[in-house]
Amino acid sequence: MYTGSNSERKRSDQVQKYTHLIFAFLLFSLFNFILNFPVYISVFAFIGAMVPDLDIKVRSLHRKIFHNVWFLFIILFVLLQSGVIDNMVAAVFSIGFISHLITDSLTPTGIMPFWPIEKPRFRGKIKTGSSFEFLFMIAMLVFIFVFSSVLL
Numbered sequence: 001m002y003t004g005s006n007s008e009r010k011r012s013d014q015v016q017k018y019t020h021l022i023f024a025f026l027l028f029s030l031f032n033f034i035l036n037f038p039v040y041i042s043v044f045a046f047i048g049a050m051v052p053d054l055d056i057k058v059r060s061l062h063r064k065i066f067h068n069v070w071f072l073f074i075i076l077f078v079l080l081q082s083g084v085i086d087n088m089v090a091a092v093f094s095i096g097f098i099s100h101l102i103t104d105s106l107t108p109t110g111i112m113p114f115w116p117i118e119k120p121r122f123r124g125k126i127k128t129g130s131s132f133e134f135l136f137m138i139a140m141l142v143f144i145f146v147f148s149s150v151l152l
């Protein structure tokens with residue numbers, strides 16, 4: 001039975017949260033392999049990966065206002081200057097944030113990392129909520145599982 005509503009049809013091109021979190025963890029693991037972060041600090045990669053989609057509340061600015069590097073710089077500047085976070089947390093938060101932008105750049109809507117400068121615009125062919133996104137997520141999980149002994 002079709003239970004979709006208007007709001008579902010109008011749903012924006014939004015990547016699932018778990019896809020963002022898994023990719024954030026994957027990217028964190030790769031950096032961790034080189035930099036040897038304490039594993040607990042991965043939580044800041046997760047936070048970084050969640051922050052950009054807070055602009056969903058402002059529909060017309062979604063994928064814009066928080067999905068760019070300037071916003072990341074402002075957050076880092078404010079939090080580092082006020083002493084709320086240290087350099088390591090800032091680095092891991094950035095990994096999560098960037099991982100979010102990379103994931104969104106694989107979708108048809110894409111992202112403009114220097115918005116309001118509209119170029120370049122990165123976009124891909126992975127439709128959100130599609131079986132392809134699901135496969136992408138499974139592939140990442142398998143990768144993490146296979147390499148976990150090396151990466152973590």
Ligand SMILES: [Zn+2]
Nearest residue numbers: 052053067104
């Ligand atoms: Zn997003």
